Amino acid sequence: xxxLHNLKMRYPNGDGLDGVxxxxxxxxxxxxxxxxxxxxxxVLKLIYMEEFPDEGYVLVDEYSSQDIRDKEIPYLRRKLGxxxxxxxxxxxxxxxxxxxxxxxxxxxxxxxIKKKTLRALGEVGLSHKSRKMPEELSGGEQQRVAIARAIxxxxxxxxxxxxxxxxxxxxxxxxxSLLDKLNARGTAVLMATHxxxxxxxxxxxxxxxxxxxxxx
Amino acid sequence: MSLFFVLREGFGGLRHSRFSxxxxxxxxxxxxxxxGIFLIITVNLGKFVQFLRSRVELEVFLDDSFDEIKIxxxxxxxxxxxxxxxxxxxxxEMAIREFQNLxxxxxxDYFETLGYNPLPASFRVKLQDNYRTASGxxxxxxxxxxxxxxxxxxxxxxxxxxxxLEKYIKFAIAIxxxxxxxxxxxxxxxxxxxxxxxxxxxxKIIETMKLVGATNFFIRTPLxxxxxxxxxxxGIISALFLYTLLKLAAIEIPGFISVDWRIYLLLxxxxxxxxxxxxxxxxxxxx
Ligand SMILES: Nc1ncnc2c1ncn2[C@@H]1O[C@H](COP(=O)(O)OP(=O)(O)OP(=O)(O)O)[C@@H](O)[C@H]1O
Ligand SMILES: [Mg+2]
Numbered sequence: 001x002x003x004l005h006n007l008k009m010r011y012p013n014g015d016g017l018d019g020v021x022x023x024x025x026x027x028x029x030x031x032x033x034x035x036x037x038x039x040x041x042x043v044l045k046l047i048y049m050e051e052f053p054d055e056g057y058v059l060v061d062e063y064s065s066q067d068i069r070d071k072e073i074p075y076l077r078r079k080l081g082x083x084x085x086x087x088x089x090x091x092x093x094x095x096x097x098x099x100x101x102x103x104x105x106x107x108x109x110x111x112x113i114k115k116k117t118l119r120a121l122g123e124v125g126l127s128h129k130s131r132k133m134p135e136e137l138s139g140g141e142q143q144r145v146a147i148a149r150a151i152x153x154x155x156x157x158x159x160x161x162x163x164x165x166x167x168x169x170x171x172x173x174x175x176x177s178l179l180d181k182l183n184a185r186g187t188a189v190l191m192a193t194h195x196x197x198x199x200x201x202x203x204x205x206x207x208x209x210x211x212x213x214x215x216x
Numbered sequence: 217m218s219l220f221f222v223l224r225e226g227f228g229g230l231r232h233s234r235f236s237x238x239x240x241x242x243x244x245x246x247x248x249x250x251x252g253i254f255l256i257i258t259v260n261l262g263k264f265v266q267f268l269r270s271r272v273e274l275e276v277f278l279d280d281s282f283d284e285i286k287i288x289x290x291x292x293x294x295x296x297x298x299x300x301x302x303x304x305x306x307x308x309e310m311a312i313r314e315f316q317n318l319x320x321x322x323x324x325d326y327f328e329t330l331g332y333n334p335l336p337a338s339f340r341v342k343l344q345d346n347y348r349t350a351s352g353x354x355x356x357x358x359x360x361x362x363x364x365x366x367x368x369x370x371x372x373x374x375x376x377x378x379x380x381l382e383k384y385i386k387f388a389i390a391i392x393x394x395x396x397x398x399x400x401x402x403x404x405x406x407x408x409x410x411x412x413x414x415x416x417x418x419x420k421i422i423e424t425m426k427l428v429g430a431t432n433f434f435i436r437t438p439l440x441x442x443x444x445x446x447x448x449x450x451g452i453i454s455a456l457f458l459y460t461l462l463k464l465a466a467i468e469i470p471g472f473i474s475v476d477w478r479i480y481l482l483l484x485x486x487x488x489x490x491x492x493x494x495x496x497x498x499x500x501x502x503x
Contacts, residue, residue: 048427077429090424105430149428 001026002157002190006056007046017042018212020056024190026156029183031199032192034209040192043209044159047190048080049073061156078106081150081158081187085165087142089134089149095121096130099149106153120152121145124178140171147178157188164198172198223441236417237446243410244450244490245457247403248483252458254399255482256475258392263474265385269348274373276339276360280308286365287337293363294339299347299356304340311335350378407490414443415498422502432503439495447491451484458483 007020017039024030032040045051046058049065058065063076089098100117108116121127124144134142143163150158160179164172176198183189193199199206208215276294278287287305294303306314312333343356353373361368418439425435462475 071431074426074429074431077427082427088420088424088427090421092421101424102428105425105428105434107434153429 001059001061002047002188003059004043004046004056005059007043007053007058008055009042009046009051009053016212017046017053020046020209020212020214022207022214024157024188027183027186027188029180029189029204030191031202031204031206032190032209033196033199033206034192034194036194038194038209039212040194040209041161042212044082044161044190044192047159048077048082074106078153079155079157081147081153081155083143083146083150083158083160083163085162087134087139087146087166089142089145091134094131094133095126095137095145098134098145099152102149102152116152117148120148123151123182124148138171139167140174143167143171143175144178147175147182151182151187155187157190158182160189160191162193162195163191164193164195223438236413237442240410240414240443240446240491240494241450241453243406243413244447244487245453247406247490248451248454248487249457250399250403251486252454252479252483254396255479256458256462258396259476259479260474261388261392265388268381268385269345272343272348272353272374272378274341274343274353274356274360274371276341276366277336277370277372278338279365279370280336282337282365290339290363290366294341294360297356297359299344299352299359301342301344301347303342306338306340308333308335308337311337350375350382353378407494411494411497414494415501418495418498419502422499426502435503436499439499440492443491443493443495443498444488445491447487447489447494448484449487450491451487454487455480455483 002022002024004020004022007017010016015037020039020043022030022032022043032043034040042051046053046065047060049058049060049063049068052065060076061079063072063079068076090101093101096117099120100113103113103116118127118130121130124147126141126144126148129137129141134145137145143166147158147163158179163179164175167175179189179191278290282290291303291305294300312335315335341356341360343352346352347356353375357371357373360366360371422435422439458475459480
């Protein structure tokens, strides 16, 4: 369960959020839509607690922004899968290792690592490219690797910040249907985008954000 | 937590980030070579100065009329003097032998023709370490000349040599000091630049590790291992480089430069320290 309540936050330069309310129930798919600079990325940062609100609070399962300790933040993040517009893959290792990385740095047992990594790569349809380097893949494939990395730890929610921003329309649709498929299997999704066309005729819930405020 | 992963990531990082790793190692090596050269020069300069100063001595010539008792008294008195380390008595016979040794290529024996020994007996007075300076020697000179039956003109020492020596030593120390500052500053500059490079090259992997929920231990340890290994490699390279350099130099100027092997140990350790400091700074920047 994810809940943002009356969030306010200022960056030192005065920009920021000014009243964000949002709830995502387990298994739900929600679009966070708003123009550039509206505060979508900031909202996601508050969720994975890269930033903290000045007012209001964020609840992610048992973790609350009000009383989480620094040491607990890694454990909070293991409950989330995060993907970005620019994929953020590690260029120094292959697809398999990019995905396995999550399990390794969170101390998984080695016999689970192979199984889980291959399963995640299977989910995104990239089993056959597991030994390729990221630079050998197309943008859409790279984003699928990023998605595999995000789901390998079986998070309850995927946070996607403009995941199709760098992709052509056809590939973007493929990524969206992949997120859809994952959602159908029970993972909640919160996807931020400024692309209204993308959400024009969706049946999913849409939350609008403008000037740091969510509208209802 | 798998220690294995941390180690693998640490050593794997060396393989993965080959270019930045190479630059980091080279930087450490160059800094340490500079520092090493400076240390070797300083140590050898110090030894050379000590050697020059150790040659400082005063010679007191004795009148032929002094008997054994008189000479024994003088010996005791001089030994007790402030600034005197030890003294050697050179008898008239020893003085002749020294003279003959000095000029042994000459066939004629002047003293044979002369029929008597014209060389006086003398004391050679060695000074304590901290009196081996122009002013120190002057103090001992004063005490010696105040002795009964010893006149100032009986005492010989290389006053001018000392004054000039002093001047050059001061000059050399000043130069060495300036060079030291320059070397330290450039090493500092190189290393801080290196740290910036490490920070830049680690930025992405640290960010990713944080995002996927790695604990600080998992982020830090591999980077520390990497930094330490790179620093150690840099230290070894600088030690090998200096060793080779000195071997070549010794062919040119045999016996001039001497190096304590511990300097290599020092360099390797300094390398580890620098490498660790670099990764420590990188980690602090992002954690
Ligand atoms: N680190 C920061 N420091 C200062 N201001 C920031 C920072 N990050 C974002 N901002 C500002 O906060 C506001 C919201 O930014 P945010 O990145 O959340 O918008 P966004 O909706 O994600 O925009 P986009 O669609 O372009 O990604 C903007 O005015 C932005 O300039
Ligand atoms: Mg954004």
